[in-house]
Amino acid sequence: MSRFDEAEDPQRRLLIKALAAGLFSTAFVDKSALAASIFGTPPRRLPTGQSVYRINGTATVNGKDANLSTIIKPNDVVATGKNSEIVFVVGGNSMILRENSQLNLEGMEEKESYVIHGLRLLTGKLLSVSRSQGTKIRTSTATIGIRGTGYYIEADPEQTYFCTCYGMTDVVSNNDPSSTDTIVATHHDKPLYILGNEQPGKNIRRGGFINHTDQELMLIETLVGRTPPFVFAGDEYSAPRREY
Numbered sequence: 001m002s003r004f005d006e007a008e009d010p011q012r013r014l015l016i017k018a019l020a021a022g023l024f025s026t027a028f029v030d031k032s033a034l035a036a037s038i039f040g041t042p043p044r045r046l047p048t049g050q051s052v053y054r055i056n057g058t059a060t061v062n063g064k065d066a067n068l069s070t071i072i073k074p075n076d077v078v079a080t081g082k083n084s085e086i087v088f089v090v091g092g093n094s095m096i097l098r099e100n101s102q103l104n105l106e107g108m109e110e111k112e113s114y115v116i117h118g119l120r121l122l123t124g125k126l127l128s129v130s131r132s133q134g135t136k137i138r139t140s141t142a143t144i145g146i147r148g149t150g151y152y153i154e155a156d157p158e159q160t161y162f163c164t165c166y167g168m169t170d171v172v173s174n175n176d177p178s179s180t181d182t183i184v185a186t187h188h189d190k191p192l193y194i195l196g197n198e199q200p201g202k203n204i205r206r207g208g209f210i211n212h213t214d215q216e217l218m219l220i221e222t223l224v225g226r227t228p229p230f231v232f233a234g235d236e237y238s239a240p241r242r243e244y
Helices: 011-019 030-041 214-222
Strands: 052-056 060-061 075-082 087-089 094-099 102-110 111-130 134-140 143-153 160-171 176-185 193-197 202-206
Touching: 075 087, 094 214, 111 160, 111 214, 176 193
Parallel strands: 111 134
Antiparallel strands: 052 087, 060 075, 075 102, 087 094, 094 111, 102 111, 111 143, 134 143, 143 160, 160 176, 160 193, 193 202
16 A cells, blocks of 8 residues: 555544634634644744644654744754654744654744755655745655645655645656646645656645645644635535546
8 A cells, every 4th residue: 555545643633623613613612722732832823942742652852852842944854753743833834744753954044034945855745835935855756846835745766746735836856857847726626646656747746635624734734823725614624526
């Protein structure tokens, strides 16, 4: 079975269901206590000086065990173990790094803030949002230019899955410069697989919607004080809603 077909872990399903059920609506009298029991803290913009919102399982930063006090900066390496996940913010970038992933952050400190201009994900799964910022993400098979957007990516040595959740991206196959695509999406409009060993011009193909939700995008946008450009009530988009 491909890693791209693995079932979502129970903790992530619990997170999604809690958001979908309106855990943070005014209908809940003790919403902060209920939220804290699941997330640790209710979703809100992270205060200055805090990088990590939540860790489920094990995660490291530069090879050292991470916790809620760990500061994550440009040029750090963030990794997760089996059945693990870390939700964190660096500058204007908010991310969910899923299990068995390693993410290299490339950037600098500028005007008392962190700026990420590049990411390297050779293996693993990442959901991320950024705005008004050019970023390039590299995998074994793809180089993708991010122009202020939300996106989900899964990478292994043979292929990359990439969904432009909203915004604009430029996609290039590393081994085949003739395989390129520019995506302008409003709502998961054109997920792709980027391969490495097909015939010239055929290393990018259409894919379906997998393994991420609008509720998760709402969560990580909230951590940097923003909202996504779409809002869906309830849980109506926690699973694929159309074929591609």
